[in-house]
Amino acid sequence: MSTPITTLLVANRGEIACRIMRTAKAMGIRTVAVHSEIDRHARHVREADMAINLGGAKPADSYLRTELILAAALTSGAQAIHPGYGFLSENADFARACESQGLIFIGPPASAIDAMGSKSAAKNLMEKAGVPLVPGYHGEDQSLECFRREVASMGYPVLLKAVAGGGGKGMKVVESDAELADALESAQREAQASFGDSRMLVERYLIKPRHIEIQVFADQHGHCIHLNERDCSIQRRHQKVIEEAPAPGLSPELREAMGDAAVKAAQAIGYVGAGTVEFLLDEQQRFYFMEMNTRLQVEHPVTEAITGQDLVAWQLSVAQGKPLPLEQAQVPLNGHAIEARLYAEDPSNGFLPASGRLALYREPADGPGRRMDSGVDQGDDVSPFYDPMLAKLIAWGETREAARLNLLGMLRETAIGGLQTNLSFLTGIIEHPAFADAQLDTGFIPRHETALIPDRPTLDDDFWALAGCSWLLSKRKTQPMPSPWQTLNSGWRSGLRAISRLHLRCGEQDRQLDVNITPDCQFDHTEQVLTVMQDGVTQRHPLLVTEQSVFLRWHGQWQQLEAFDPISEAEQAHHHSGGLQAPMNGSIVRLMVQVGDQVEAGSVLLVLEAMKMEHSIRAPHAGNITMLFCSEGDLVAEGAVLVELEESQ
Template structure:
């Protein structure tokens, strides 16, 4: 691409959620008009509300909306946009999309299509890096895609192996295979995921490196031949092969290793004529050796931590480079200031193998803004979280002069965050950041499995103090029936006051599977959405035995977040938000007589495959039904050996969480 000045006054963002909001924020700051596109079910989404113009693509699934190239280009032309920003995911690494944009006379805020071709395919990228002498993880990256080829390659590499989508990222189409017997099923599932997410089912297989760190280099190139690296990020904390926590710079990385990895990344970008923002990802072992993994030819989810330690706006750089401007600084001018950590807030169930969650955001509160605090999100309270898209709600980013300051600041931000109405990983994120091993920067991709007992503790019985606080908050959060002509009427009191009777009431509350009858104490005070409770501090035994001293025993205030939404109270306790409701004895009695036979859907989603038929005998662990939700596949397996009595679903059908799918009789 020859350097050329491009006039860009209106920018269309071909994406949704937090990345669309984030791109539009910079675009507006630069004086550009912004255009949002949306599916039918995203009509009222936050990114649509924040844009100057919105175009309805129709449909619901990505294949019917955000992946339709012709509709996206038509939307740009109809809205007067000169440029398209792809965000990440969807078509961001689709060379055909980049070519179609260029053919339409529009500007693509990404690299040339040739660079996407070279690096967008993991197989092609590895071949290119091998020719350039960059160390690679042993693997097969060829064109043949039959199961026998992969079986032979895996046998030569040695188990465990990692199947990866050649055209994708973000954990989609990625499976760890421990033994040959599981290879065929894993390959088929990975291919379906890849086809659904990226429109390309091609796979590669490589050796699964044990205890590696995932370290990536942010590169940036302009149309004038300049290319530099903006330090590195450590993204080792992962679940389901997707990043959960990212930080910059990578803890413990020497200046020499940073330079070596950075220069290798720049060479890779220059070798393919790269332009714009990109990320070269490496596996780093304990000996300091690094292996090329892949290159993401787009802006990364975790780019805010790089912005935090450099003071740069990477989206602004993307726009300026697309206009034909040169990079404003040289390599030796790249700042490295302090430390930044980011966490991804997901709608998912950590206790249920991180299955994605869908539903209504009945409660959504973000932490307060301030120095070193940043939130990139794409949702608002009341929004519907759809099963058709990635379940990430947003990202919380903290910066500090050093890593510990950033860690503590991010913990405080998590404490201020509240999400209700569906399950999230909020408490899980807090446990990670509070874990001594994370504080000591003992990082590798096996961090979560290694510390699973502490990060995913078995739920315990809620203590009396919780129920007492819940009762106080529930009563005080009730809307008083205040008379307009007598605001001080005792009949408007929420304490249970009655003439001639004791001033108390008993609440029958439920939280999850637990229930408790509790009398409010009247000693806690709800101020706004903060419940202030007081507990007596334990003193010296001799003092405690003194009547006068015990009356003067000091108390300590502790504060809990309490949010009332209709008939539900959300109460913070030990870093987790618990939903409480009054028990309805009639509804409970009716529910006890309702039976739901069979294996049920663990989340909202669509049935992509039915692997059994009625009357078929199956063994324990046999995959029965494959459910797709939020671009990932989940197999419903037989919990025991038996016979399939009935099927209650069909391929292509949309099902809600809890829907009966298969009825299985015991053997």
């Protein structure tokens, strides 16, 4: 029986919430956004037909509050709830709660989520079905002693994984017995914080595997098909970074075998809707079941690109009782697509998540085979409380190389400023010869890390000379020059060259500049390009201007220029000698020291949680803990002094 949906509540945020709402609106469905207090001005809220404030900031106080989301659905008159991915998308209790309120849950039945929601239970199910598994332990005994015994029988290295996990959360590679206890404790804390379930499993860590996943889809009439595969091998700390479809180098026979296994897995649990069966593929082309994600995946756009289908529209249709629009033999496989995940994080500083205001955000130009799924706009604040993904860039081409070059062009046209991102890191991956040659496995990033994360470009005299010209020329258009009698910094001098004195800052560096603008340096406001002619050589530098800043592209990276008053800053400066500062906004989950403790260089002093991941703050040198400025559970801002460490004499 068909159940029409006229109003849809999207129980998620960011780019996926925007994506779902756009598809729903195209189908004539009214959309409702829910949001935390801190997200009240977010893009998904602005795009919804109706928005309801859940309050709070952390996910546990907002997007994970089942009772608040159900109340919002009933208040808004929604017939259905789409959970997106993450948060409540794989929560069987939430699916049952929706059903109990007469709401359609856009996802599989709760029984299917139960079957695959626990990685250990899923492995038991697949073992009975004859699907090959990686050697490991997924039992109920969660004691350190049990894990130690099981690991001893399979040998190191091993991989700890959250039973209810996903997205790399609660996952640790352990190289030796000496690391096991701390790694298990940390993984359990991450799993509890992200999924409300601290249970773990452990399996042998395969060397140089590929991560291949199969997109499956089933309707309420017993039909189930797969829509080809995706290669998600380019990962960092088990978090996918680059995905593509189809997987390079797979034979038709292997594709069919993996697709058949995935469909059988879905049918075995009475699956309905979109799901993904994930496998590890070793160097001998043997595949092993890893897990099933009972939801839409972040990387679904590459499957849409090679099949020409809208998987969100399929989800909404299937939820209304309609049959799948295609049979297995009708599923297309056209061309190649690659997706890059754009994150607010700092690759040169251990990929620490970044938060702050997007002072600059420019997306690449539209074009054939180009797609941008984003959840932010220029001026938006990026919160420390949620996953740091800003957007996804998806490129399609007739061949893999055509898709790669299309994506490379998109990355180079994207401009972001105000906080650190992985934009240059992504560009480095896509233009790397090994990626171009499809030399893919899960160790790609660690193996090429030196090339992918080069030293930050030196801000030398050439840069600062260009920065001074950039600032003056760009500001003359946006801020009319005052009379020379009204300012001491106009550069005007009777009978002499016009020299302007500037104080500019870029990142942690600043410089006093005396700038003389000549006809050899020109700024085209329409094209947003600075042209410099010197010694017969002409160079063009992209230059973008906002109210407060100027953004100059230098050696492939966007550099943010800001004016400052050195006298005023000197008067306001204060410094805590020997203080260790928070590298990002977050919460203190564990204090490892007390006042008076003697610590060695490299010792973990405390653990900071930000964007669902734990980060250890270590002692830069041996010394004595003289002050603590935080407690467990405290929320701290970036730059806040946490610990005062007096260096040993």
